[in-house]
Amino acid sequence: MRELSPRFAELRAKTAPQLIVEHARVKPGEIAFRSKHRGLYRERTWRDYANLVGRTARGLAALGVKRGDRVAIMGDATEEWAVCDMAVQALGAISFGIYPTASVSEVEYQMADAGASVFIAEDQEYIDKILASGDRLTELKSIVVIDASATYGYDHPKLKRMDDILAAAGPIEAGQAALEAMAAKVSGTDPAFIVYTSGTTGNPKGALISHGRHLAGTYTIVDHFPTLARETHRTVVFLPMCHIFGRDIAITLPLISGLVPHYGEDVEDLLRTLVEVAPTVLFTVPRYMQKFASQLLVGIGATSSIKGLAHETAMRLARPVARRRWEGKSTAIDPLLASVARAIAFKPMLTKIGLDQVQLAIAGGAALPRETAALWQIWGVNLCEAYGQTETGGAFISAQAGPFPRPGSVGSVVSGWEVKLAADGELLVRGPDVFDGYWRNPEATSEVIDAEGWSHTGDIAEWDGNQLRLVDRARDFIVTSGGKTISPSTIENSLRGSPYIAEAMVIGHNRKYLTAVIEIDFDTVSDWARAHDISYTGFTMLAAHDRIKGVIAAEIDKTNAELARVEQIKAFRILPKQLDPEEEGEPVTPTRKVKRKLMQERFKDLIDEMYEDSEERRVTAAAGEVLGAN
Amino acid sequence: MSRHPPRASGYFRTSYAQDHALIQTRLEWLATAALAVALCGVPLIASPFLLDLATQVLLAIVGALALALLTGYAGQISLGHAGLLAAGAFTVGILFKEFNAPFWISLPAAAVTGAALGVVFGLPSLRLRGLYLAVSTLALHFVVVYLGGEYESKRGFSTGIMIDPPSLLGVSITSGRAWYLVMLGAAVVALLLAANILRSHTGRAWRAVHANETVAGALGINVAAAKLGAFVITSSMTAVAGGLFAYHRGFVSVEAFSLYLSIQYIAMIIIGGMGSLLGAVLGAIFVTLFPYAIEALVGMLPGSQRYAGSLFAVNYAAFGVVMILFLIFEPLGLVGIWRRLQSFFLLWPFKQRPVGGGRK
Numbered sequence: 009m010r011e012l013s014p015r016f017a018e019l020r021a022k023t024a025p026q027l028i029v030e031h032a033r034v035k036p037g038e039i040a041f042r043s044k045h046r047g048l049y050r051e052r053t054w055r056d057y058a059n060l061v062g063r064t065a066r067g068l069a070a071l072g073v074k075r076g077d078r079v080a081i082m083g084d085a086t087e088e089w090a091v092c093d094m095a096v097q098a099l100g101a102i103s104f105g106i107y108p109t110a111s112v113s114e115v116e117y118q119m120a121d122a123g124a125s126v127f128i129a130e131d132q133e134y135i136d137k138i139l140a141s142g143d144r145l146t147e148l149k150s151i152v153v154i155d156a157s158a159t160y161g162y163d164h165p166k167l168k169r170m171d172d173i174l175a176a177a178g179p180i181e182a183g184q185a186a187l188e189a190m191a192a193k194v195s196g197t198d199p200a201f202i203v204y205t206s207g208t209t210g211n212p213k214g215a216l217i218s219h220g221r222h223l224a225g226t227y228t229i230v231d232h233f234p235t236l237a238r239e240t241h242r243t244v245v246f247l248p249m250c251h252i253f254g255r256d257i258a259i260t261l262p263l264i265s266g267l268v269p270h271y272g273e274d275v276e277d278l279l280r281t282l283v284e285v286a287p288t289v290l291f292t293v294p295r296y297m298q299k300f301a302s303q304l305l306v307g308i309g310a311t312s313s314i315k316g317l318a319h320e321t322a323m324r325l326a327r328p329v330a331r332r333r334w335e336g337k338s339t340a341i342d343p344l345l346a347s348v349a350r351a352i353a354f355k356p357m358l359t360k361i362g363l364d365q366v367q368l369a370i371a372g373g374a375a376l377p378r379e380t381a382a383l384w385q386i387w388g389v390n391l392c393e394a395y396g397q398t399e400t401g402g403a404f405i406s407a408q409a410g411p412f413p414r415p416g417s418v419g420s421v422v423s424g425w426e427v428k429l430a431a432d433g434e435l436l437v438r439g440p441d442v443f444d445g446y447w448r449n450p451e452a453t454s455e456v457i458d459a460e461g462w463s464h465t466g467d468i469a470e471w472d473g474n475q476l477r478l479v480d481r482a483r484d485f486i487v488t489s490g491g492k493t494i495s496p497s498t499i500e501n502s503l504r505g506s507p508y509i510a511e512a513m514v515i516g517h518n519r520k521y522l523t524a525v526i527e528i529d530f531d532t533v534s535d536w537a538r539a540h541d542i543s544y545t546g547f548t549m550l551a552a553h554d555r556i557k558g559v560i561a562a563e564i565d566k567t568n569a570e571l572a573r574v575e576q577i578k579a580f581r582i583l584p585k586q587l588d589p590e591e592e593g594e595p596v597t598p599t600r601k602v603k604r605k606l607m608q609e610r611f612k613d614l615i616d617e618m619y620e621d622s623e624e625r626r627v628t629a630a631a632g633e634v635l636g637a638n
Numbered sequence: 639m640s641r642h643p644p645r646a647s648g649y650f651r652t653s654y655a656q657d658h659a660l661i662q663t664r665l666e667w668l669a670t671a672a673l674a675v676a677l678c679g680v681p682l683i684a685s686p687f688l689l690d691l692a693t694q695v696l697l698a699i700v701g702a703l704a705l706a707l708l709t710g711y712a713g714q715i716s717l718g719h720a721g722l723l724a725a726g727a728f729t730v731g732i733l734f735k736e737f738n739a740p741f742w743i744s745l746p747a748a749a750v751t752g753a754a755l756g757v758v759f760g761l762p763s764l765r766l767r768g769l770y771l772a773v774s775t776l777a778l779h780f781v782v783v784y785l786g787g788e789y790e791s792k793r794g795f796s797t798g799i800m801i802d803p804p805s806l807l808g809v810s811i812t813s814g815r816a817w818y819l820v821m822l823g824a825a826v827v828a829l830l831l832a833a834n835i836l837r838s839h840t841g842r843a844w845r846a847v848h849a850n851e852t853v854a855g856a857l858g859i860n861v862a863a864a865k866l867g868a869f870v871i872t873s874s875m876t877a878v879a880g881g882l883f884a885y886h887r888g889f890v891s892v893e894a895f896s897l898y899l900s901i902q903y904i905a906m907i908i909i910g911g912m913g914s915l916l917g918a919v920l921g922a923i924f925v926t927l928f929p930y931a932i933e934a935l936v937g938m939l940p941g942s943q944r945y946a947g948s949l950f951a952v953n954y955a956a957f958g959v960v961m962i963l964f965l966i967f968e969p970l971g972l973v974g975i976w977r978r979l980q981s982f983f984l985l986w987p988f989k990q991r992p993v994g995g996g997r998k
Contacts, residue, residue: 042650047657049650270650286648307992315987356986362647 012424013231016224019264020441023200023219025061025098025191027263032058032184041262043087043271044281052087055184062183064095065190067173071126071150075100075194078122078202082106082115082137083130084275085245088154088170090259092128093249097201097219098187100194104202104214105250107598108134109589114212114598116141118204122214122447123147128170132158139164196220202447203252203398206597209483209605214447217252217401225403225441226260228422229394232407235368236265241289245269246278246296251599252398253373257291260402282362290369294376295600297369297391299529300361301383302507306532308357310539322353326386334414346388354387363389370394370407374601375478375497379505381415393418395478399456399463400425401443405435406476417475427476428462434482435469436462468495484604486516492574494522499567499575506563507532511587513602514577515615521578523618525611526560527587533559551582579618583611658837677822681815689814691927696821697883698922700828702906704875706918707832710907711841712868713848714763715772719903721779722759722873724895725751726880728786731799731890741804745881752877753870755782760869764862779900787892798891801884817886824882828875832915835871844868905957909964911971920972928960929953 031040036055043050052060073079079096081103083089089105096103106118108130115137119127125147129135135153138145149166153159156169178186200219204212230236247254261267267289272281278296308319326349329342358364369384372394384391394407395418405427408419421427425439438461445453457463468479480495487493496514503512503524510529516522530547533556537544544550560582568576587596595606608615651657661667680692701723708714726748733739733747755778762774790796803812811820835841843864846854855861884890902925910921932953936945945952968974985991 042652044650047651048654049652051652283647284650303992307988307990311987311989315989319987353987357988359647360985360988360992364647 013227015264016227016231016424016440019196019223019227020220021196022223023097023191023194023196023198024223024260024263025094025187025194027223028054028058028061028094029184029188029191031263032187039268041087041090041269041271042285044273044284047273049270049284057091058187059180059183060091061094061098062185062187062190063174063177063180064091064170064183065098066183066186067170067177068092068095068101068126069099070177071152071168071173073099073101073126076199077101077126078124079103079126079128080106080119080122080124081128081250082108082110082134083128083154084108085247085249085254085258085271086130086154087271088130089249092154093201093255093259098190098194100190100198102199102201102216104204105248105255106204107248107250107589109598110137111590111592111594112137112140113592116144117211118214119145119148121211122202125149126152128152128154131155132162135159135162135164135167194219196223199444201255203250203255205398206599206601208597208601208603213449213452215252215398215401216444216447218444221441221444222402223260223264225401225439226256227264228403228424228441229256229261229370229407230265231424232404232409232422233368233370233392236261236267236289238266239288240266240268241287241367242285243267243269243287243289243291244278244281244285245271246275246281247291247293247373248599251373252402253291253293253396256402279361283360284362286362286365288365288367290363290366292369292371293373293599294371294380295374297371297384298377298380298504299531300363301380302529302532304357304361305507306535310535319353319357322349323386325349326354326388330382330386330412333412350388358387358389366390368392368410372396372404372407373599375501376415377501377505378415379502385412385415395419395476397437397463397465399443399465400437400439401441403439403441405437405465408475417472417477419476420474421476429469429471430464432482433468433470433479435465435467435476435478437465438462486514486522487518488516488522488574489518489520490574494575499524499571499577502567502570503564503577506566508536508559508563511596511600511602513604513607515608515618519619522575523615524564524577524580525583525607525614526564526580527583528556528560530586547586548584551584557582581611581614581618583614660833660837678819681818686814689818691930693814693818693821693886695923695926696818696825697879697886698903698906698926699825699919700821700879700882701876701903702910702918702922703825703828703832703915704872704879705903706907706910706912706915707835707844707875708868708872709904710913710918711836711848712844712865712872714760714865714868715768716759716775716869717772717897717900717904718759718775718779718782719876720895720897720899721775721782722752722755722876723880723883723899724786724892725755725782726877726882727884727890727895728782728789728799728880729877730881730884731801732789734801735793735795735799741806741885745878748877748881749874752874752880755877756870756873757866759873760866763865763869776897779897783892783895786890786895790892798889798893801888801890803888804885811885821882821886824879828879829915829919831875836915840864840867840871905961907971908961909971911973914971914973916976917971917973920976924972928957932956 031054037053040052040054040057043052079101081089081092093103104122106115127138127148129138129151131153135151138151150168151166152168152170152173154170156171196219198219199216200222202214202216204214206212243257245258247257249255249258258269262269270281270285272278308316325345329346332338332342355364366389369389369391371391376393381391381393390411392408392410392413394404396404404422405425406419406421408417413419425437428436430436442463466482468482470477470479480497484496485493486496494516499514500512503509508529509526511527512524514522514524528551533550536559537550540555542553542555544553550556560580564577564580588594589596589598589600595603595610597603661670681689684692701719705719708716729748729751730744733744759775759778763771766774803810805811811817843859846857846859847861847864851861906921906925907918909924911917933949936942936949936952939945964971
């Protein structure tokens, strides 16, 4: 094992605002990040960043935010999110983000649980969500709105405009000095922020993470992918920053590596932003990679015969190259074949979505389907899978180092951390920089971290050489009435590999056979429908259409062909509506993870229908009468 | 100017100047440099006949760009283009005959005449639209041509006005090569002028007026000023082109400025593609070379001597047919064909944009 970098210990003693101050002193004129406003990428230097954070911190202090207070931030990934978060941390207060898609009751739950005194809203949309709680949030003192453009007519006594607060906080040039003074008073062992877990079972829990541990933990990513520190890299920020992974990318990694984040005009404009920025490093969740891949595939499917032939030729050249690379048997002509394939089809394809300059793409946050990973690698994108948890405070537990790793594992364990498998296969992890504990919930903390300091991930894993392979969440295993234990996520991931399936949940616990409920991908399915002259008025009509059922059935058959008999899906139903996390009681978390139990309750009729045997009984009964009469 | 989306990824702009730059990518720089070298190299290799053709094309480009700005962008129809060319040519001719004025006086004078006429041409546009405006500009065409004819006959130049070649830095411009370079310069200046107008406030105001006058007015654009400005600027450009035409020919006569000339210029912007500077350039090339192409084709027929007399009629007819074909099959003009060709490669390996249109 190689020696641990001294940087870990260094970072453990620091805070993120302190690092901003350091950068503002050492390289004041270098670009910290770019953020698009009205068509232009506004460049912020480290000095600008320090000034912005310092002034915002002063403004928040004037609101009464002090050491140890909790401040909530709700909104999409924007420059202001990062600045507010850093300002809160500079004051020694504890920041936490709320998912922009969280429903009113989730907002209220997290606000009450954290006991936040200030709520910072990106715009009017989030004010509505917080005001819906009325006076029930007794600890809430101020609501601050960053973009006040649609708040005409709002005159709640707690509501304040960020612009007014900043105007009263002194000149922008004085920000850096103010930040230096404030940052010096906070130590690396103080708590920095809370990240709420997504809550697929029960209420979300707030994981409290301290400054130094988070910085040192996030440095595992830089340590594992040295290119991040060696060179300056462009990346696009679009994942919600309230998630630990989103925070790593937008706020923490830029402080400890050569990563320069780019914020788009709006997260909805992601594709445009990607094309304009042409990131060299991409951090993403698997869902985006699946979505992009299916859009490209649908586009290729509808192209002219000459262009289709070019793509097909490129695939034929590139598939064996990829296979040989995974097997470690690359030949001398492989680079040539790969560059021909890239030139005739893949490079122009990737250019359309701005991924042609990506040197490193890291997918984390959920399981990356093997097929998806393989496809991107064939196309020439170095897509690596990483595995981490909120509870590891921003650190990856393991990641494929690449380049072009064989899909199907989550790679090797990062340096400085220990991993072992419990008797039941559960992955246990121990390291210096795990989270401090759940906020106001010591019982839950002791359930996760045992006496020896091992953190229980709840994921079942196995070793494949020195690579970790995740099998499933421990509690999600299905035991059929025939007694077979089946991992649903393997099957679901394979289903999600289809361009037409957005979400799939496999059911079969205590049942005779497996079934699935499917949410169709509206974009690709509606494309398909248009190409095949099927008229529809909306999602529900499309979901109920017989031809679409046929398409999905074909996709399921494809998956079934690769599965053992007991694992095969015997019946399926298409959800009549899109899953929307913003709706109350919807069976998905704001990160669009399925809440299995709720899903089973919510679509009980649909599911029961698939195990329906009343028809058989009716037939038997009818026949029985006839037989009986005879 | 409506630019295509970037041809490659990785173009984030940090200032509006970058966003407006005429030449943005390294490929565009290379292409521009190569084109410049090629255009400057033409006189060294082309025959006198081809060089004369090229000179005619370049002159036509100046006039076509002016009309493209007025009709294609500002949306004001004009049938008076030949009248404006005549005004420029006669200004040069009269100043030469009466005052022996050098070109550096007479060409600016032509520009001023054009601008003044632009005001006159433009005034009806404040009240009239579409066909009625076209007819009013047509009336002005006849007024200008009538005045020119009167001058010719009253002063005794009934066969036309002879003009000496202009001299630049003591060198008289007579050779085909020299004229080619002069016209090349004029065309480049006209193109840069047009491109710059279009990426400035003026050009955006013109397009807004074209799209919807009421909305443009509501956005704070002075519609009357924008329309008059469009007439003044483009008329001035056209009159300068007329002046250059007079110098190049060395001869001015009303016969050269028939209504057919106006129609030719309109054909240039229709065949080239409305609302595109590239279209105006392509249209000018096409329309100028078309009669020569027809002549060459007829010459290849067996027994071509017999048709020689009807060549002019064939030309007219063929020209009409081509216009109709373009209007029916390629309303976007030559530039439409060019764009389709371009997007075939830009979209590779897709047929349509694969992403971006999808709903969330």
